[in-house]
Amino acid sequence: MLSGSIVALVTPMTAQGEVDFTSLRRLVDYHLACGTGAIAAMGTTGESPTLATDEHLEVVRAVVEQAEGRLPVIGGCGSNDTRQAIRLSRAMEEMGVTAGLSVTPYYNKPSQAALRAHYTAITEASGLPQILYNVPGRTGCDLLPDTVGRLAELAPVIGIKEASGRLERVGQLKSCCGDDFLLLSGDDHLALDFVRLGGHGVVSVTANVAAAEMAALFRAALAGDWPVAEALQRRLLPLHQALFCDTNPIPVKWACAELGLIASPMPRLPLIPLDAPGRKQLREALVKAELIGRG
Structure with a gap:
């Protein structure tokens, strides 16, 4: 079930910085229509650090x-x-999510032994299937393959979103965790190569604005139709890159608003809207991806 193009969903905000639930529900319908494989709500792209716990849970619900x-x-x-991770896991288990996405503890800088203790405590307290999330560029903490292999022995731990930017991790993780362990890329520009090496899909920022194209790309890749997958990747590569011209999710929220998918491009402070040079770069990438016309 959890393979192919999985969108790392933005959390739409009003101009006043409140959650826009009307736009949020419309986004879900958009992804249903476009063939997205699954929705990952309240991750990095969803601005989870700046939403209060009740808001966080209301968005997922x-x-x-x-x-x-x-x-x-x-x-x-x-x-x-x-x-807090245990509280969120229990609440999401009750509301019926398919799995949790559990980022490594940020700022604390835990050791590998501490990471094992952290995730063991979560799985002992909640039966929610857990996808580990390794994004050292954000957290200052790198979840190493050997540690993942040990955590994979815990029944609720079903996979990992790997966003270290290191493609060699695919082989290392497969060696440590086996073929049934879910391997998802967290980097759009590397995700096709990640799947070619044995991964199962991507948790994608780009899918917010190119949902049908990303779904088609990874359907082709998982079916071994590399010419189709590679052609789509070439078309989308400038967009993958432009969506990180500023801190994620600033650019992708602007692009979503530009395409009429959400009402406002506003992120929540301390993030601010995309500046003029970023808008120019991203608009050109949307043209190259054939998502908007030139003019």
Whole structure:
């Protein structure tokens, strides 16, 4: 179920910085129509660090309700506080998410032994299937393959979103965790090569604005139709790059608004809207990806 193009969903905000649930529900319908494989709500792209716990859970609940079982939903349930990660996991288990996405504790800089203790405590307290999330560029913490292999022995730990930018991790993780362990790329520009090496898909920022194209790309890749997959990747590569011309999710929220997918491009402070040079670069990338016309 959890393979192919999985969108790392933005959290739409009003101009006043409040969650725009009307746009959020419309986004779920967009991904249902476009063939997205699953929705990951309240991850990095969803601005999880700046939403209060009740808001965080309401966003995930709204996505689950709108999806109505037609699409798997992955809920961001990680924290740098193990007790909070347990609270989020339990709450999401009750609301019926397919799996949790559990980022490594950020800022604390735990050791590998501490990471094992953190995730063991979560799985002992909640039966929610857990996808580990390794993004050292954000967290200052790198979840190493040997540690992942040991955590994979815990029944609720079903996979990892690997966003270290290191393609050699695919082979290392397969060696440590076996072929049935879910391997998802967290880097759009590397994701096709990640799948070619044995990965199962991507948790994608680009899929927010090119949902049908990303779904087609990874359907082709998983079927071994590399010419089709490579052609789509070439078309989307400038967009993959432009969506990181500023801190994620600033550019992708602007692109979503430009395409009429959400009402406002506003992120929540301390992030601010995309500047003029970024808008120019991203608009050109949207043209190259054939998502908007030139003019």
